[in-house]
Amino acid sequence: MDPSISAVATQLGLTVLQVLALMANAQFPAPSSGYGMTAGWSAGSINTFAALFSSALSNGWKISTALLPTANIALMASTTPGPYYSPRLVDPLFDDFP
Secondary structure, eight states: OOOBHHHHHHHHTOOHHHHHHHTTSTTSOOOSBOOGGGOBOOHHHHHHHHHHHHHHHHTTOOOOTTTTTTOOHHHHHHOOOOTTOOOSSOOTTTOOOO
16 A cells, blocks of 8 residues: 555654645655645655655755755755755744754
8 A cells, every 4th residue: 555645744754744845846756646635655766765855864954844845855865064054944933844
């Protein structure tokens, strides 16, 4: 059975609303069935993306909710931020870091 949006959110450590924002990212896998709240993904593609996302976070990148639709996850997974890194597109009243 394909993972649902709530299962994907749990796997990535995000909320369902953050996954909906992430669906606009070109690097996020397209659903294999449904769309929006009824979306389902193939386990292989989500596992690959989850590994990239986890690698980006473990490298020290801070990916805000506002940055999810446009973040270059593959680049972040393969690099580390420099010493003067400051997260962009941050609104301290509304954004949090997963």
